[in-house]
Amino acid sequence: xxxxxxxxxxxxxxxxxxxxxxxxxxxxxxxxxxxxxxxxxxxxxxxxxxxxxxxxxxxxxxxxxxxxxxxxxxxxxxxxxxxxxxxxxxxxxxxxxxxxxxxxxxxxxxxxxxxxxxxxxxxxxxxxxxxxxxxxxxxxxxxxxxxxxxxxxxxxxxxxxxxxxxxxxxxxxxxxxxxxxxxxxxxxxxxxxxxxxxxxxxxxxxxxxxxxxxxxxxxxxxxxxxxxxxxxxxxxxxxxxxxxxxxxxxxxxxxxxxxx
Numbered sequence: 295x296x297x298x299x300x301x302x303x304x305x306x307x308x309x310x311x312x313x314x315x316x317x318x319x320x321x322x323x324x325x326x327x328x329x330x331x332x333x334x335x336x337x338x339x340x341x342x343x344x345x346x347x348x349x350x351x352x353x354x355x356x357x358x359x360x361x362x363x364x365x366x367x368x369x370x371x372x373x374x375x376x377x378x379x380x381x382x383x384x385x386x387x388x389x390x391x392x393x394x395x396x397x398x399x400x401x402x403x404x405x406x407x408x409x410x411x412x413x414x415x416x417x418x419x420x421x422x423x424x425x426x427x428x429x430x431x432x433x434x435x436x437x438x439x440x441x442x443x444x445x446x447x448x449x450x451x452x453x454x455x456x457x458x459x460x461x462x463x464x465x466x467x468x469x470x471x472x473x474x475x476x477x478x479x480x481x482x483x484x485x486x487x488x489x490x491x492x493x494x495x496x497x498x499x500x501x502x503x504x505x506x507x508x509x510x511x512x513x514x515x516x517x518x519x520x521x522x523x524x525x526x527x528x529x530x531x532x533x534x535x536x537x538x539x540x541x542x543x544x545x546x547x548x549x550x551x552x553x554x
Contacts, residue, residue: 305332308343313352320359328361337368345376350388363394366449370400370456378406378422381415386422393436395447396422396429401456434463 304323307315331337341361344353353373357363364372374396377385386406390396399405404412407422436442448460 302332302334304328304340305335305338305343308340308347308349308352308356309335311344311347311349311352313349313355316352317355320355328356328359329365331365331367339365339367341365341373342367342371342376345373345382345385345389346380348377348380348382348385350385353385353388354392357392357394362447362449363389363392364398364447364449366398366400366452369402370398370452370458372398372406372449374398374406374422375400375404375409378410378415378418379413381410381413381418383415383418383421386418386425390425390429393429393432393447395461396425397461398448401458430463437464438468 304316304319307319329339329341331339335343339361341353341356341363342365344350344356366372372395374386374389374394375398377383377389386396397405397407405422405426407419407426410418410422433442433447437444444462444464445460450460452458453460
């Protein structure tokens with residue numbers, strides 16, 4: 295059985311919400327790419343299916359084994375978007391406990407909170423309004439204290455492919471100055487202490503080698519390579535335009551001579 299076949303079965307198990315089968319597969323199988331986006335399932339990863347089905351226990355099992363909480367589909371939906379769509383507030387609480395991103399915008403500019411508003415899930419909307427602020431504060435503090443790496447909870451591969459700028463919570467100047475800003479916002483049933491992560495100290499839930507190989511090098515060179523690529527395309531387009539214009543000019547000259 296190939297790794298791709300195993301991954302396809304993993305998607306199926308999550309899609310039907312079979313927690314026992316998922317646990318058995320995770321114990322017996324080796325899934326190095328839990329965030330694999332199966333094209334046969336619309337680019338959804340197992341985490342997306344767990345949120346759709348409202349299975350917070352399955353969600354936790356995947357997150358504990360290193361699944362990326364900010365993985366995106368082709369249109370940019372994170373697990374939080376799917377939980378918000380169905381009003382799965384209990385799933386959002388689980389994601390929030392793992393410091394998953396609560397405020398990501400999809401390709402149409404919609405956040406999970408906006409999706410919840412569209413579908414009329416008032417309780418979910420109220421939760422997300424507070425969770426967004428809490429997430430931003432925690433993220434900022436965690437990056438300032440070097441507990442996590444910048445953008446390590448973002449699907450950078452998706453961002454680069456779609457030309458989306460990842461969210462920035464701390465400026466390079468602030469990091470150099472060693473600025474420390476601790477803000478806390480408490481949900482009614484969730485306590486956050488001075489920007490400390492709830493369930494882990496170091497960020498170990500994020501992309502593993504193989505999913506985003508050379509992530510750090512990619513992050514450093516992304517702006518340079520993108521600018522270089524854009525410049526190259528502009529030069530190629532400019533050359534084509536000049537050749538096309540020259541061809542038109544020559545044709546016009548021939549017509550004028552024939553007319554004379």
